[in-house]
Amino acid sequence: xxxxxxxxxxxxxxxxxxxxxxxxxxxAFRAEVKGNTVVRMTPWKDGAxxxxxxxxxxxxxxxxxxxxxxxTSPMVRxxxxxxxxxxxxxxxxxxxxxxxxxxxxxxxRNSVGAITSSRCTNEEVYLVQKLVRAGFGNxxxxxxxxxxxxxxxxxxxxxxxxxxxxxxxxxxxxxxxIVVIGSNPTEAHPVFGSRLKKRLxxxxxxxVIDPRKIELVNAPHIHAxxxxxxxxGCNVAVLNALAHVIVTEELHNTAFIASRCEDExxxxxxxxxxxxxxxxxxxxxxxxxxxxxxxxxxxxYAQAGNGAIYYGLGVTEHSxxxxxxxGIANLAMxxxxxxxxxxxxxxxxxxxxxxxxCDMGSFPHELPGYRHLSDASTRALFEDAWQVELDSEPGxxxxxxxxxxxxGQFRGLYCQGEDVAQSxxxxxxxxxxxxxxxxxxxxxxxxxxxxxxxxxxLPGSSFLEKDGTFINAERRISPVxxxxxxxxGKADWEATMxxxxxxxxxxxxxxxxxxxxxIARLTPTFRGVSYSKLDELGSIQWPCDDSxxxxxxxxxxxxxxxxxxxxxxxxxxPTDERANRRxxxxxxxxxxxxQYNVGAxxxxxxxxxxxxxxxxxxxxHDAEERGVSQGDWLGIQSRAGDTVLRAQISERVKPGVxxxxxxxxxxxxxxxxxxxxxxxxxxxxxxxxxxxxxxxTEP
Ligand code: SF4
Numbered sequence: 001x002x003x004x005x006x007x008x009x010x011x012x013x014x015x016x017x018x019x020x021x022x023x024x025x026x027x028a029f030r031a032e033v034k035g036n037t038v039v040r041m042t043p044w045k046d047g048a049x050x051x052x053x054x055x056x057x058x059x060x061x062x063x064x065x066x067x068x069x070x071x072t073s074p075m076v077r078x079x080x081x082x083x084x085x086x087x088x089x090x091x092x093x094x095x096x097x098x099x100x101x102x103x104x105x106x107x108x109r110n111s112v113g114a115i116t117s118s119r120c121t122n123e124e125v126y127l128v129q130k131l132v133r134a135g136f137g138n139x140x141x142x143x144x145x146x147x148x149x150x151x152x153x154x155x156x157x158x159x160x161x162x163x164x165x166x167x168x169x170x171x172x173x174x175x176x177x178i179v180v181i182g183s184n185p186t187e188a189h190p191v192f193g194s195r196l197k198k199r200l201x202x203x204x205x206x207x208v209i210d211p212r213k214i215e216l217v218n219a220p221h222i223h224a225x226x227x228x229x230x231x232x233g234c235n236v237a238v239l240n241a242l243a244h245v246i247v248t249e250e251l252h253n254t255a256f257i258a259s260r261c262e263d264e265x266x267x268x269x270x271x272x273x274x275x276x277x278x279x280x281x282x283x284x285x286x287x288x289x290x291x292x293x294x295x296x297x298x299x300x301y302a303q304a305g306n307g308a309i310y311y312g313l314g315v316t317e318h319s320x321x322x323x324x325x326x327g328i329a330n331l332a333m334x335x336x337x338x339x340x341x342x343x344x345x346x347x348x349x350x351x352x353x354x355x356x357x358c359d360m361g362s363f364p365h366e367l368p369g370y371r372h373l374s375d376a377s378t379r380a381l382f383e384d385a386w387q388v389e390l391d392s393e394p395g396x397x398x399x400x401x402x403x404x405x406x407x408g409q410f411r412g413l414y415c416q417g418e419d420v421a422q423s424x425x426x427x428x429x430x431x432x433x434x435x436x437x438x439x440x441x442x443x444x445x446x447x448x449x450x451x452x453x454x455x456x457x458l459p460g461s462s463f464l465e466k467d468g469t470f471i472n473a474e475r476r477i478s479p480v481x482x483x484x485x486x487x488x489g490k491a492d493w494e495a496t497m498x499x500x501x502x503x504x505x506x507x508x509x510x511x512x513x514x515x516x517x518x519i520a521r522l523t524p525t526f527r528g529v530s531y532s533k534l535d536e537l538g539s540i541q542w543p544c545d546d547s548x549x550x551x552x553x554x555x556x557x558x559x560x561x562x563x564x565x566x567x568x569x570x571x572x573x574p575t576d577e578r579a580n581r582r583x584x585x586x587x588x589x590x591x592x593x594x595q596y597n598v599g600a601x602x603x604x605x606x607x608x609x610x611x612x613x614x615x616x617x618x619x620x621h622d623a624e625e626r627g628v629s630q631g632d633w634l635g636i637q638s639r640a641g642d643t644v645l646r647a648q649i650s651e652r653v654k655p656g657v658x659x660x661x662x663x664x665x666x667x668x669x670x671x672x673x674x675x676x677x678x679x680x681x682x683x684x685x686x687x688x689x690x691x692x693x694x695x696x697t698e699p
Contacts, residue, residue, distance in 0.1 A: 012039050019470050019478040020058035021119065021463035022596050024349030025049055025169070025191045026472025027058050028538070031464065036484040038062060038464060048539050049169055049472055055190035056594055057602060064604035065462040069446050072488045075457040080435070084457065089490060089498055096414075096456045097502035099439035100136070103411040109391075111410055112439075113140025113401050116362040117417030118148075118351035120492055121468025121480055123515035125353070125360040126368065127496045127507065128416055132395075134388040135505035139373060139395030140410075143362040144418045145354050146398045147425070150681035151316040152347040153358055153370070155325025159333070160555075161562025163358060163370050166344035167308070168474050168541065168553045172199050174342030176305030177225075180216060181209040181328070182235065182314020182687070183348045187593045189473070192348070196310070197222055205304050207297045209238055210314060211588055212617075212659055213652045226297040229654050231288040232586045232688040233575040236320045237278075238287050238294070239327030240572055244278035245298035246334055252302070256336030261565040269330070269567035286574075288654065302335050306342030313350060314590075317687045319575045322680035326568040333565045339557045349473040351597070352463075356471035359526075359542070360519070364395035369523040385522055388505075398424070399675065399682050402433035412439040414499070416492065417460055421449035422598045423662075425673035425684040426640045443495060446600055458495045459488035466491035468512045469534070471542070475552075477529060478539040575688050577676055583638060583690035585622065585658050587672065595663035603663070614669060616645040617659040618693065623649045628695050635696040636660075636672055638689050643668030644699040658693060 012032035020027040028047025032040040041062055043054035074092030075084040087095070100112050114132045116125045125143065132141040145153070153163035160166070169192050172178065178196060185193035193216075200206050200222045208217050209228045217224045230238050246252050247270065257266055276282065280294035287294070301307045309332060315324045329345055337343035349355050361368035371378040379390045396404060398420070404410035406429070413434075424430050434440060434453035442454040445462055465486040469477050482491075490498065493515065497507040509515050513531040520526045528544040528551075540551040555561065579586055596602045616634050628634065632647045636658075645660055653659050662669035676685040 010034050010039065015042070016481050016483045017044055017479070018463065018481045018483060019352070020054070021352050021470070022057045022061070023189050024351060024354055024473035025189050026352060026470055026476055026478050027054050027191055028478060029054065029058060031483045033483055038065070038483060046538060049474065049476055049478070050191045053191045053194060057596055061596070061602050061605040062464070063606060064601040065464050067604040069604060070487055071445070071447055071457060071459045074459060074488070077455055080453055080455065089495070092456055092458060093498045093502040096439060096441045096499060099455065100412045100503065103438050104136070107409070107411050109136070110138050110140060110395070112136050112412035113138065113142075113396060113410065114414040115398060115416065115418050115420065116141065116143045116357055118144050118354040118357040119417040120353065120357075121466065121512065122353065122356040122360050122471060122477075122519070123468045123512040124416070124492045124496065125357045125362050126515055126519055127493055127500070128414070129360060129362040129368075130386065131496055131500045131503075131505065133382075133390055134386045135500050135503045138391055139364045139393065140401065141362050141395060142364055142398045142401070143357040144351070144423070145358050146682065147423065147684050148313055148350050149316055149347060149354050149358070150683045151321030151325050151678050153363075154322045154680045156329060156345065156347070157370065159326050159329035159566050159568055160338070160345070161560045162555060164355060164475050164555070165346045165473055166338060166555045167341070167346055169195060171341045171344060171554070172196055172308060174306055175199060175204055175308040176342070177205040177207065177301055177307045179207045179209065179301055179307065179309040181309065181311045182316075183310055183312030184210070184214045184590055185310065185348060186215045186219070188312065188350065188591045189348050190593055205300055207301060209235070211654060211657050212590070225300060226293055228289045228293055228297060231286070232588045232657060233318060233577065234287045234572075235315055235318065235324040236327055236570055236572040237283045238289065239324060239331060240273060240278040240570060241280045241283045241287065241294045242298040242301065243273050243327070243331055243334060245280060245295050246302045246331075247273050249299070251299065252334045253336030257333065260560065261333055261567060266567045269569060272569050301331070307332070307335055307337040308343050308346065310346045310348055312348040314588075314687055316678070316683055317685060319676050319678060319685045320573060321678040321683050323570050327570040330567050330570065333567065338565070339554065341554060344554070347473060352472070353470040355473060355475060356469070356477075359471060364397055368519060369525050381522060385518070397682050399677065402430055405433035405436045408436060411437055413437055414441045414443070415450060416443045416496070419444070419448040419450050419598050419600060421453065422670065425670050425686060426675045427668065427671045428641055429675060441499070443492060446604070448600060458499075460495075461486040461488065461491040466493070466512070468493070469516065475541045476539045477534065477542060479531070479534045575676065575685060577674065577685060577688045577690045579656065579690055583692050585656060585691050585693055587636065587638070587658050587660065587689040587691045588687045589660055589662055589669055589673075592661055592663070595661065597663070599663040614645060614661045614664050615648040616693070617648050617650045617653045619651060619653050619655045619657070620649050621655045622658070623647065626693065626695060633696050633698050635694045636691050637694075638672040638674060638691045640674045641671040643671045644696060658691065
């Protein structure tokens with residue numbers, strides 16, 4: 001494809017180093033350009049996250065940026081039943097601003113809000129949360145991390161003191177035993193997945209905790225020492241069983257715990273975890289894992305040397321997502337596997353800028369740098385800089401906004417780069433909420449599913465059309481550099497500024513570097529960050545300040561960010577989504593290598609698998625029981641809704657569990673997912689849905 005592009009477009013004239021806009025690995029590329037057209041993306045050998053490697057998405061799937069579906073003019077309409085009218089930028093933002101002000105006058109200050117996107121740059125996310133706090137006058141701002149890694153923020157902050165992973169990707173080269181739980185790195189984070197496989201081929205040991213046999217379990221020349229096929233919803237029970245074995249067999253690192261962790265919390269936790277109810281023999285049935293495998297895996301992790309844990313949405317997207325994250329941190333502290341290379345707790349962020357979107361303060365309770373709104377001195381700092389009085393009350397989370405919209409209390413939403421109608425759970429509820437809005441402003445590069453319910457469409461800019469920064473899963477701030485002018489005339493940060501100005505809150509940045517300078521002034525962990533330093537160093541891992549002017553590859557080295565590490569009690573509470581007579585199977589979800597999330601970009605880029613449909617994987621035993629053959633159409637029904645998918649009979653899933661991906665709007669995976677959510681953060685429980693599956697005739 002790349003060579004075809006060069007043949008069609010001609011030899012590139014120059015190149016620009018920038019960062020991939022797909023997953024949380026954050027690979028650096030040279031965009032090779034002729035005129036205003038990219039003719040090839042070449043992985044950059046000096047990229048710290050990828051060292052010259054790339055996957056099929058970053059290398060080939062950038063054609064969406066100039067796809068004919070791009071919308072390049074702002075549009076408005078009075079109601080969602082009317083056709084769109086193309087208008088000027090001024091007319092569009094004035095239309096949106098007038099509606100938002102009218103809504104606030106009629107329904108109160110808290111009746112509007114915004115959702116920011118991990119697809120956008122840090123600078124763009126920062127501006128949206130500033131617009132909400134300073135322009136809307138409330139804290140109703142949330143980010144799509146709410147529906148993926150919000151439990152990481154809560155769990156790691158509670159135990160270690162910082163809402164971020166502890167390591168660099170390169171750290172895996174020094175790991176002796178690697179635990180992969182609820183993550184599928186070779187499909188979802190391919191460049192890191194390859195690095196991990198290299199370490200395994202060199203002799204690293206592997207424990208996979210996943211209901212499904214992911215590729216790592218039986219990859220060529222690799223064999224997982226343990227695959228623990230946990231029943232969906234039972235991660236906390238497994239983590240407790242592992243910790244119980246380590247404690248009761250006295251394999252824990254007493255010196256590390258004594259010198260680095262809170263005594264009282266550890267003593268309390270020790271009593272809890274020593275209880276016989278956490279013994280593998282007592283949890284084998286509920287977890288679906290033989291006791292000897294739980295014991296063997298615990299001994300391996302505790303005794304093999306450097307132990308590193310990598311986890312993903314298979315941990316966070318549960319009703320106990322935050323508890324599981326704390327259970328992972330407990331294990332790392334228990335064995336002294338924190339604070340040096342080759343160890344640590346590593347959340348694999350799905351989208352390119354999940355970490356950054358969280359860092360930038362787009363949570364309803366936190367200002368940039370994870371500082372709670374209730375802190376008067378933090379509020380005073382921002383009030384002084386922004387020249388406004390801030391509301392000290394936390395705003396609404398995304399699910400609260402949708403619930404309030406259904407109830408008629410929430411009437412205006414500014415949705416930046418996030419297709420909530422496809423990606424959020426319980427689609428029918430989301431659609432009802434969106435239909436209830438008096439003004440929905442969608443900012444996106446395509447007319448996505450959410451835009452069907454919008455009154456204002458602000459055309460977005462792709463990663464090739466703007467300057468800015470992304471932050472990957474290892475806290476690495478990397479430059480995004482403009483390769484071609486914005487197709488709609490404005491980059492997203494300029495569109496947000498125009499909306500703010502139309503609302504009467506002035507914003508006058510001339511370049512995203514000025515926004516980063518403001519972030520650095522107001523956020524201690526970013527104090528030493530600037531565009532000139534990024535140009536000089538290539539990338540920087542935060543915290544970056546006077547004591548770490550070139551950034552921090554490994555966190556919590558001598559002490560935890562919170563001081564002493566906190567062992568959290570992790571009581572296992574079974575999810576409400578349990579198999580029963582009416583819904584006897586458990587549905588879980590994931591991704592494939594060649595597609596990306598809702599597929600808005602990858603489905604608009606030619607590659608050999610772009611047309612692949614979402615299918616339902618089912619174990620041969622369950623298929624036989626239902627008379628299902630390969631390729632049959634299946635009806636999937638949950639208490640939230642129903643959809644239809646083709647059968648793929650596979651031993652990758654265990655009996656009683658079915659699995660699908662969510663890359664195509666018509667497959668409707670989220671029509672069946674429910675609004676069950678994490679107790680601490682409301683992250684939806686995408687990974688467990690009780691369903692019935694029946695053979696149906698063609699839809
Ligand atoms: Fe892009 Fe992720 Fe692939 Fe790297 S691994 S090229 S960041 S999609």
